[in-house]
Amino acid sequence: MSDVIENGGTAPGDAPTLTKKDFTSDQEPRWCPGCGDYAILSAVQAFMPELGIEPHKTVFVSGIGCSGRFTYYMDTYGMHGIHGRAPALATGIAVAAPELSVWVVTGDGDGLSIGGNHLIHALRRNVDIKILLFNNQIYGLTKGQYSPTSEEGKVTKSTPFGSVDHPFNPIALALGVEATFVARTVDNDRQHLTEVLRRAAQHKGTAFVEIYQNCNVFNDGAFDLLRDKAQGKHNQIRLEHGEPIVFDEGNRCVRIGENGRYEIAPTAETDPDGIVVHDAHGRPSLAFALAHLSRGPDEPSCIGVFHEVERPVYGQAIQHQLQAAKERLGPGDLRSLLHVGDTWTVE
Amino acid sequence: MSDVIENGGTAPGDAPTLTKKDFTSDQEPRWCPGCGDYAILSAVQAFMPELGIEPHKTVFVSGIGCSGRFTYYMDTYGMHGIHGRAPALATGIAVAAPELSVWVVTGDGDGLSIGGNHLIHALRRNVDIKILLFNNQIYGLTKGQYSPTSEEGKVTKSTPFGSVDHPFNPIALALGVEATFVARTVDNDRQHLTEVLRRAAQHKGTAFVEIYQNCNVFNDGAFDLLRDKAQGKHNQIRLEHGEPIVFDEGNRCVRIGENGRYEIAPTAETDPDGIVVHDAHGRPSLAFALAHLSRGPDEPSCIGVFHEVERPVYGQAIQHQLQAAKERLGPGDLRSLLHVGDTWTVE
Amino acid sequence: MSKAVRERERIVVRFAGDSGDGMQLTGDRFTSATAVLGNDLATLPDFPAEIRAPAGTVHGVSAFQIQFASNDITTPGDHADVLVAMNPAALKADLDKVGKGGVLILNEDSFTERNVQKAGYTADPLEDGTLDGYQVYKVPMTSITVRATEGIGIGKKESERAKNMFALGLVSWMFGRPTDTTLNWLEKKFGSRQEIFDANVAAFKAGYNFGETTELFAESYKVEAAPQVPGTYRNIDGATALAWGLIAASERSGLPLFYASYPITPASELLHELSRHKNFGVVTIQAEDEIAAANIALGAAFSGQLAVTGTSGPGIDLKAETIGLAVIMELPMIIVDVQRAGPSTGMPTKTEQADLLLAMYGRHGESPLPIVSASTPAECFTAALEAARIAVRYRTPVILLSDTFIANSSEPWPIPDVESLPSIDPGFASPNGQDFLPYSRDERLARPWAIPGTPGLVHRIGGLERQDGTGNISYDAANHELMTRLRQAKVDGIADDVPALEVEDPGGEAELLVLGWGSSLGTITAAVARARAGGRSVATAHLRHLNPFPANTGEVVRAYRKVLIPEMNMGQLAALIRARYLVDAASYSKVQGLPIFAEELEHEITRVLDE
Amino acid sequence: MSKAVRERERIVVRFAGDSGDGMQLTGDRFTSATAVLGNDLATLPDFPAEIRAPAGTVHGVSAFQIQFASNDITTPGDHADVLVAMNPAALKADLDKVGKGGVLILNEDSFTERNVQKAGYTADPLEDGTLDGYQVYKVPMTSITVRATEGIGIGKKESERAKNMFALGLVSWMFGRPTDTTLNWLEKKFGSRQEIFDANVAAFKAGYNFGETTELFAESYKVEAAPQVPGTYRNIDGATALAWGLIAASERSGLPLFYASYPITPASELLHELSRHKNFGVVTIQAEDEIAAANIALGAAFSGQLAVTGTSGPGIDLKAETIGLAVIMELPMIIVDVQRAGPSTGMPTKTEQADLLLAMYGRHGESPLPIVSASTPAECFTAALEAARIAVRYRTPVILLSDTFIANSSEPWPIPDVESLPSIDPGFASPNGQDFLPYSRDERLARPWAIPGTPGLVHRIGGLERQDGTGNISYDAANHELMTRLRQAKVDGIADDVPALEVEDPGGEAELLVLGWGSSLGTITAAVARARAGGRSVATAHLRHLNPFPANTGEVVRAYRKVLIPEMNMGQLAALIRARYLVDAASYSKVQGLPIFAEELEHEITRVLDE
Ligand SMILES: Cc1ncc(C[n+]2csc(CCOP(=O)(O)OP(=O)(O)O)c2C)c(N)n1
Ligand SMILES: Cc1ncc(C[n+]2csc(CCOP(=O)(O)OP(=O)(O)O)c2C)c(N)n1
Ligand code: SF4
Numbered sequence A, B: 001m002s003d004v005i006e007n008g009g010t011a012p013g014d015a016p017t018l019t020k021k022d023f024t025s026d027q028e029p030r031w032c033p034g035c036g037d038y039a040i041l042s043a044v045q046a047f048m049p050e051l052g053i054e055p056h057k058t059v060f061v062s063g064i065g066c067s068g069r070f071t072y073y074m075d076t077y078g079m080h081g082i083h084g085r086a087p088a089l090a091t092g093i094a095v096a097a098p099e100l101s102v103w104v105v106t107g108d109g110d111g112l113s114i115g116g117n118h119l120i121h122a123l124r125r126n127v128d129i130k131i132l133l134f135n136n137q138i139y140g141l142t143k144g145q146y147s148p149t150s151e152e153g154k155v156t157k158s159t160p161f162g163s164v165d166h167p168f169n170p171i172a173l174a175l176g177v178e179a180t181f182v183a184r185t186v187d188n189d190r191q192h193l194t195e196v197l198r199r200a201a202q203h204k205g206t207a208f209v210e211i212y213q214n215c216n217v218f219n220d221g222a223f224d225l226l227r228d229k230a231q232g233k234h235n236q237i238r239l240e241h242g243e244p245i246v247f248d249e250g251n252r253c254v255r256i257g258e259n260g261r262y263e264i265a266p267t268a269e270t271d272p273d274g275i276v277v278h279d280a281h282g283r284p285s286l287a288f289a290l291a292h293l294s295r296g297p298d299e300p301s302c303i304g305v306f307h308e309v310e311r312p313v314y315g316q317a318i319q320h321q322l323q324a325a326k327e328r329l330g331p332g333d334l335r336s337l338l339h340v341g342d343t344w345t346v347e
Numbered sequence C, D: 001m002s003k004a005v006r007e008r009e010r011i012v013v014r015f016a017g018d019s020g021d022g023m024q025l026t027g028d029r030f031t032s033a034t035a036v037l038g039n040d041l042a043t044l045p046d047f048p049a050e051i052r053a054p055a056g057t058v059h060g061v062s063a064f065q066i067q068f069a070s071n072d073i074t075t076p077g078d079h080a081d082v083l084v085a086m087n088p089a090a091l092k093a094d095l096d097k098v099g100k101g102g103v104l105i106l107n108e109d110s111f112t113e114r115n116v117q118k119a120g121y122t123a124d125p126l127e128d129g130t131l132d133g134y135q136v137y138k139v140p141m142t143s144i145t146v147r148a149t150e151g152i153g154i155g156k157k158e159s160e161r162a163k164n165m166f167a168l169g170l171v172s173w174m175f176g177r178p179t180d181t182t183l184n185w186l187e188k189k190f191g192s193r194q195e196i197f198d199a200n201v202a203a204f205k206a207g208y209n210f211g212e213t214t215e216l217f218a219e220s221y222k223v224e225a226a227p228q229v230p231g232t233y234r235n236i237d238g239a240t241a242l243a244w245g246l247i248a249a250s251e252r253s254g255l256p257l258f259y260a261s262y263p264i265t266p267a268s269e270l271l272h273e274l275s276r277h278k279n280f281g282v283v284t285i286q287a288e289d290e291i292a293a294a295n296i297a298l299g300a301a302f303s304g305q306l307a308v309t310g311t312s313g314p315g316i317d318l319k320a321e322t323i324g325l326a327v328i329m330e331l332p333m334i335i336v337d338v339q340r341a342g343p344s345t346g347m348p349t350k351t352e353q354a355d356l357l358l359a360m361y362g363r364h365g366e367s368p369l370p371i372v373s374a375s376t377p378a379e380c381f382t383a384a385l386e387a388a389r390i391a392v393r394y395r396t397p398v399i400l401l402s403d404t405f406i407a408n409s410s411e412p413w414p415i416p417d418v419e420s421l422p423s424i425d426p427g428f429a430s431p432n433g434q435d436f437l438p439y440s441r442d443e444r445l446a447r448p449w450a451i452p453g454t455p456g457l458v459h460r461i462g463g464l465e466r467q468d469g470t471g472n473i474s475y476d477a478a479n480h481e482l483m484t485r486l487r488q489a490k491v492d493g494i495a496d497d498v499p500a501l502e503v504e505d506p507g508g509e510a511e512l513l514v515l516g517w518g519s520s521l522g523t524i525t526a527a528v529a530r531a532r533a534g535g536r537s538v539a540t541a542h543l544r545h546l547n548p549f550p551a552n553t554g555e556v557v558r559a560y561r562k563v564l565i566p567e568m569n570m571g572q573l574a575a576l577i578r579a580r581y582l583v584d585a586a587s588y589s590k591v592q593g594l595p596i597f598a599e600e601l602e603h604e605i606t607r608v609l610d611e
């Protein structure tokens, strides 16, 4: 059995200096040219050395979807599971081997459609895994059906007359199921993405990171308002813990309205004391309100860490119970077990 | 095909006067003596006539668990499905036959453990079904394992050393996945339960009703703080839309704290303007904050309708698309379909 | 001066290029022109497994194969006579699919050093002897196309994209295909975008004329029309035929069609096709997963719809528990399994027929259900109708097996007269004044289908064992035995209600029976035809009902000294036939994600006969 | 004056009462006293299907049956010789389980008009002739118990609850069971709660003395100890034996045991038992559903644990896709299926063996895996060890089949010497300086097990088809064929690595072989013994490995003119044996949620022999 690590999270190891190359496998990525997945892959490969955890102590787990191929391109241990089940596979790994750094890569279909149940249970349990959800608001691998994050009325191969489902808000969903770390970033902002990865890696327990990812083949431009340099600077609401929430080059802010409700307002018309100060470490209700500022990425939306709190980590709690049992009852002895209770002897 | 009903919800029919007996089947209930399920059954059977919908236009759908038996005791059409899938079965019925009144009965294991995915997708889609989740914070039918709503550290048959999972907050979960109607009530308060059922029945779309239900065999007393007459009057926070939230015989209230945060405070020490006025029809963030006032039913907790908003109803939107297509393209003609595109004739 | 024209009985052409090169469209158009000429034909698209692998690599190659003939053919052909390769990667990927001595038409422009490397060649295949023994035609397709479209006013990139029309034109000339079908289609498709239309027409004509006028091609070929039964024909692929068959079943039963599914290759096409026909009242639901899809369909079945859920192997695994529920609920429902290759995720874009035993046994407890399968693209239409007939008549879930090969390939289809299609009586229960017994049975052991909304028939069903007659929960031992045997007997009884297994044994003296099911029909027919042409006498029979088998199946298989069962699996039908009839049926098994080749099977037939 | 004592070879006693009457505990205690006496025994608890149906109704009846004997016995008995019924409902529910002329010991106090009605009797069965032909003893158990416990200082309700100890005392006297085992146990259990302890002891003694002293019982019975091989014995039920077998496998392999499951009757007991042994380092996880449980276990398997997931039929359906993933990942993992009755939800508390074909074929594509089964409660221990051995040695998921009957019933078990248990070598891969090939194979075709954390062996696995050797994704046709056949060959090869199928054919001249698997062993043994006692010669063989079959299985079944396969299903093993060996094996099938009775099977054996 693995030693119990006291603190979860991925603590820096004492590995020799690592480079991006150490995390790059010999398999050639096979996404469509221009796919946002390339940028994420490159950012992750470049970021991993910083953790100081050697590739062989790192595991990437993914499901099925374009995003699912991620695992093959990381030169770490990897499990490419079946559709939707990556959080469960990763739970098995993280509980069995708490000393490993375990990452899950999933998609909006993989993680929120077929895999919704495992995702919500991983989040509530606070397993020590870092979940990267590549949200392109479409099913890429199966060539373009709508997903549970596609906007209402979406015309796709499976909905030629427009979809009639109301989409999930993944950040709100995660907050609703007791996630301890909830963040959002975008594929093409290397710096922001890396910072969010860093925070996720440091978090003890399950980190949920939604990454707006452009699928340039089946859903091009879905996130332009936030991804595009020119538009992004007006529409990204960047969250920083302890800072008043202002955006659009300072022109707009988030303020506290009636009954405690959050709303977007021109900064000039807002009493500075009424501007919401971002509190990532408080109750999830505040983060939840921020998640509902916009209907979706076609309106000014928050990116960054919404919520980050400490709670016992599932795998560690289990390992602690094992240790406590051993201390209290002594290590298991098979012979005594087999003889417990009534026995009789025939001479 | 069924006629399209314009408004979902269960509109009163013009049925002859109905009584509780009309909704009571000839099957003898077989729950443990004293089980909270009896009280709920009796309340539901007594309430149904009020809707004026005849039993044959009503369908109850359930999953597996003690709660799952409910279906057999209602003298309506009924489907007792497999474990966790009732919301999906009910979706099929509600979409196929929008003129029916469709009810789902599920448990905390059935609805939130194995059935979590179907529940969250039904809620986001806003299918016209009314979901009653009997939350007894335990697996009853399988004789006492902990459930995803059991409190941390719960000692059960499957967790002799105490559970290590953090539980769901079902109200928060429903709000996080875009539910349009979210309420909570308790098994033994016939009047409150009936009022919540009434509101749920009137709602157009999916209604989610959490019912705190006592399992007197495997988890007795879990809700005493709220169920017990003497304790309940101090600890139930009864929500009424448009009313300031005060409870404990007026002694305590919910007020707006720093950054818009909700907190419980002595009414006497609170500026009346700072008391939260319950807004069930606003953004879900307000209801979400109320759901997080308590950690669970062992603290003062809200009951009543947390959230209730209108949104297009899934089954109706589908029926509308069918109608629109027929109007635009004319009713389908099989012969033309088979001949569409290139054909050639051999004489 | 017109060139020589050679007559041929059958030709296999394969178009291969990059995913972006439009090969499927080229193949489709060539097929239409061929169909209109009256040739018999069979086609097979061969998609890359990746969404859009890097351009120019073998992983990105997309191909389309067609066989057309002046007589009956049943497969898209083992080997191509002509390969059109738009780039080195296409050549690399598909050269081994061309018969020795075959014709290679290569887009010379694309054979740059960089492309040759990207394709994984270490040396230029045009130079190093790789192509020795083939008839190689190097045609600078890109540059001619660009030249032909000059002055139309489109950019170079757009003009280059028309090179597939050049290839289509060239091959159309080569095989004397009519040009008007293609020109009409271009008109319909691009008519409103003048430049694009002009460019495509120019490229197409340039290709046609290139063949006609250059010295390169000395001759063209002619394939006579195949004799066809009079009627109106269309070309149809299996996915469309299946979808239309379901719509036809809905029309012929008066039951609204209700399709709930979760996308999965190769079953997604069904969802796509059905979702287009809302004016037929078809409800399509994209569920959150396969389990939900099955349950949504089952809920709709309870409500009196023609309920269908479609998927591929992984989805059948997931639906297993729900299918079992449908078995005990005895509700009509169709589960379509478009089989794909491999265990687990396997090879999602490849074909296989390895879900037969899963369909038979893939549920816990004793939960028998009927299994119907389609053997050709067009047969998907009738198979869907038949599955619906059985489901509704017997109040039972039915598994309908198709596969990737059938779903994607196409063949000419004599369009049936709508009125001639079987009609299906839903036979809903109606109150008769007596106590309603939801688990009473008719003469074929089917129970009443009483749908919510019907007064007087209020009842409840579920997955716990039902009491005979009342349908109440029962834990009674004898009742469980009775119900288990009733469910089995109901399914077994269908054997008398399906056509007898037909044997084709022209001489009446064969000692070998080649027995098949599903998509190997084409291969079997072709292989047996060859063996017969070689003087062997061989009988064939093909099962469309896999559970129960037609009543005479035992008789048929016992009548031959040898039985050979070719399958794209490890011998699944063989296992069933052996267990049931105790005949020493041999399995011929190929598990490569590809159809069995007629040639291979012919060898096996000869081997078995000579044994 | 001491009463007459009659000697008997074997006795079947059945205790029946309300769920709240403590019948399971009574049965348990009687079993312990019987085991200590050295009788051979077999037990079967019979729980109500409802959680706690209304007291006094037949649905609330809980029973416990034990057969004990002075010689080898193998079943808990077809019919009871003695029924102890604590109330009218118990009599109503179980009277048909008593052999004609049997002894009925009834708690007279409970036969009030109200209780008689609640039980569903229209008239008092004590009066109306219902019990004619039985030896009826009416004993006012409740009132005597209350009297016996007067003055101890407990309430009437508490004192009434001790009436099960009265019954135990009475039956203990009747069969000469030692009192000290029970008294010691009461001491341990209630020693700290003096009044409760006193009341139970008083009730127990009152019952014992009641038998000894009243006129009612003229005689008691004696059953001699059965000859047993020397050693230390304990009584064990199948659920416990299976859990301990897994712990033993963990100890003998050095691999931490990792059990992920979702509760389901009758498999929950495994989760409960294993969760108690955290000091053995056993991790138990209650997952959100069966799919998660399987995937969590598979993740743990990848990480080098002894990974196990347990469930019953409905859960196997749900795990199918994940098991297929484990097949292609070639990781060691055990899937326990404690089979229960019926399709769908069926009859959850009843037994059946109808998941064999599901275990064989219940995954899409070709995904073979080994299947091991347990035949008796104690054998669950060795079966678990064997499943672990195969899983680890061959890097493969293994399905281990048990059933409700085996899991709940118990038998004496010679406790094995821990050191004598087979040891299992995990054989983890370690770097050897060369490029690591995760899909290279050893002589038994097993691939390396390289666990995360090991430097130099970094690799990735998944559900897409793997390239031979490297384990990279491959869509190559020939590779797919190779891998499909390798996976099959690996599993098939296990046939040489398991003990040959043993035949028991004492005379060596039998013409009938009775072939079985799983929990029908007891019935088969008993039925064949009877048939032999009746002068028939019959051979038996029992399969513990269902896939692959032991290498000599074909030889065995072909050696007999007739083969009869009794199963609690519709002939699943029969189908496999017929398909594989083409022998005309007949199926004897009972599907009632109950074990087959030895008597029934004996008749069938005679019938088949006389055919
Ligand atoms: C059980 C199962 N059902 C369905 C599929 C088909 N499938 C593969 S990926 C996918 C959806 C992918 O969407 P998403 O998760 O958003 O990933 P993306 O391709 O957009 O990155 C589906 C439906 C499958 N492989 N397995
Ligand atoms: C697929 C499947 N898994 C597991 C079970 C066993 N099972 C039946 S009910 C249940 C949990 C019931 O808990 P809950 O939903 O809370 O209902 P309650 O009995 O408490 O009302 C379980 C695990 C099953 N019937 N089917
Ligand atoms: S389909 Fe979309 S998500 Fe998938 S690889 Fe292509 S661009 Fe990326």
Ligand code: SF4
Residues within 6 Å of the ligand: B030, B031, B032, B034, B035, B036, B037, B066, B136, B140, B141, B214, B215, B216, B217, B218, D051, D052
């Ligand atoms: S076990 Fe609990 S929930 Fe189930 S019937 Fe008994 S008291 Fe009710």
Ligand SMILES: [Mg+2]
Residues within 6 Å of the ligand: A065, A107, A108, A109, A134, A135, A136, A137, A138, A139, A140, A147
């Ligand atoms: Mg996506």
Ligand SMILES: [Mg+2]
Residues within 6 Å of the ligand: B065, B107, B108, B109, B134, B135, B136, B137, B138, B139, B140, B147
């Ligand atoms: Mg519960």
